[in-house]
Amino acid sequence: MKFVLNTLATLCGGILLLSGASAAELGGDYTTRLCPTSLNIPDRPYVDAELESGDLHMTADEADLVENGISTLTGNAEITRDSQQITADVIKYDQTNDTADLDGNINYWDEAVFLKSDQANMLLNDGIADFTEADFIIKDSRARGTASKMTLDIGTRSDLEDVNYTTCDPNDEFWKLSASKISLDHENNWGTAKHVVLKIKNVPIFYSPYMSFPLNKERKSGFLAPGFGNTNLHGFEARLPYYWNISPNMDATFTPRLLTNSGVMAMGEYRYLFSKAKGEVSF
Numbered sequence: 001m002k003f004v005l006n007t008l009a010t011l012c013g014g015i016l017l018l019s020g021a022s023a024a025e026l027g028g029d030y031t032t033r034l035c036p037t038s039l040n041i042p043d044r045p046y047v048d049a050e051l052e053s054g055d056l057h058m059t060a061d062e063a064d065l066v067e068n069g070i071s072t073l074t075g076n077a078e079i080t081r082d083s084q085q086i087t088a089d090v091i092k093y094d095q096t097n098d099t100a101d102l103d104g105n106i107n108y109w110d111e112a113v114f115l116k117s118d119q120a121n122m123l124l125n126d127g128i129a130d131f132t133e134a135d136f137i138i139k140d141s142r143a144r145g146t147a148s149k150m151t152l153d154i155g156t157r158s159d160l161e162d163v164n165y166t167t168c169d170p171n172d173e174f175w176k177l178s179a180s181k182i183s184l185d186h187e188n189n190w191g192t193a194k195h196v197v198l199k200i201k202n203v204p205i206f207y208s209p210y211m212s213f214p215l216n217k218e219r220k221s222g223f224l225a226p227g228f229g230n231t232n233l234h235g236f237e238a239r240l241p242y243y244w245n246i247s248p249n250m251d252a253t254f255t256p257r258l259l260t261n262s263g264v265m266a267m268g269e270y271r272y273l274f275s276k277a278k279g280e281v282s283f
Contacts, residue, residue, distance in 0.1 A: 041114045041137060042107065045087060047080050056081050056124070058093065070094045077102075084110045088120070098125040106131070112139055117150075127154030143167045158184040163193075175200050175228060189215040198226055198238070205238050205258060221245045224253070235261035249273045 049057055061075030070092055077091040079100065089104030100122045108115040117131040131150040137143070148162035159181070166176045180195040191213050198206040206226070214220040224241040231237060241255040252270045259265060271280040 041109075041139070044085055044109050045076070045078055047078075047085075051080070051082075053082060058091070060091070066095075068096055084108075086120075097123075099123050113137065114139065128152065156185075156187055158182075158186070173202075176202075177226070184215060186215065189218060190220070191215050198240075200228065200236070200238065206240055219243075219245045219251065231259075233261070234259040 047057060047059075051057055057080040058073060058078065060073035060077040063074070064072040073091040073093065075089070076087065077089065078085065078087045079091065080086075086102065086106065086108045088102040088106045090102070092101045094100070100120075102117075102120040102122070104118070106115075106117040106120050108117075113136060115131070115134055115136045117134040119132045120129060122129040129150075129152050131152075132148065134147050134150045136145055136147070136150075138145075143165065144167075145163060145165035147160040147164075149160070151159045160179075160183075161181050163179045163182050164176055165178075166173055168174050168176075176199045178197045178199065179193040182191065182193045184191045193211045193213070194209065196206075196208045196211050197204050208223075212222045213224075214222060221244050222242070224243050226238065226240045228236070228238040236259070238258045239255050241253050244252045244254070246252060250270075250272045252268065254268045255266065257265045257267060267283070269280060269282050272278065
């Protein structure tokens with residue numbers, strides 16, 4: 001049996017890594033606004049069992065077990081497999097089809113992600129899951145987000161609808177990235193997003209009907225991480241770099257900049273590498 005969700009952490013690398021910039025580039029002392037959120041992740045339930053790798057362990061306060069049928073786990077219902085663990089008020093497990101329907105107070109843990117949801121449907125053997133009204137936290141980036149619907153297919157793709165993403169605490173949300181839909185192709189390491197809005201203090205400052213971005217460090221043309229902060233000279237700044245992979249030995253980055261004290265500006269960088277020469281041009 002497979003389990004799901006261990007690819008959700010690519011949201012961190014694919015959507016928003018919040019790159020920094022030097023003071024020389026920005027024309028003043030630059031202070032980034034990463035506002036890393038406190039995690040507030042609840043502790044995992046203790047598993048009182050010795051499990052072999054790949055074993056699926058289920059427990060609950062009450063259980064109505066039906067061999068080769070649908071078993072119902074009620075009250076602190078829990079499924080554990082390796083580093084992945086999920087709990088709910090009620091879990092209905094169909095042994096014949098190897099599926100599970102989860103309802104109420106769903107919590108999910110793995111090494112990279114914590115997730116909460118109201119309802120979920122899982123195809124355990126296929127590694128596919130649907131979640132509704134999901135809240136997620138990506139541990140390494142200390143980022144959090146929400147999605148009205150998440151469809152996850154382990155190792156292949158993830159689709160999220162009505163997505164919000166930030167690294168700020170819920171009560172101090174300085175910035176937020178929203179999208180009507182995000183699709184992550186894990187096989188080709190490529191992501192796309194539709195109707196993307198970047199908000200600062202709940203004020204929209206950037207919109208794009210469509211964006212594409214890589215999910216790894218492989219060189220591909222596309223938007224890079226937005227950045228924002230404060231400078232002594234320009235005041236508040238927001239920027240959205242676009243990376244152009246011209247050829248294996250040449251690339252360029254174009255960065256529009258929105259500055260509260262100076263208006264709209266732009267910066268860029270062109271790099272080249274030949275057998276006997278290399279260099280870069282900044283503008």
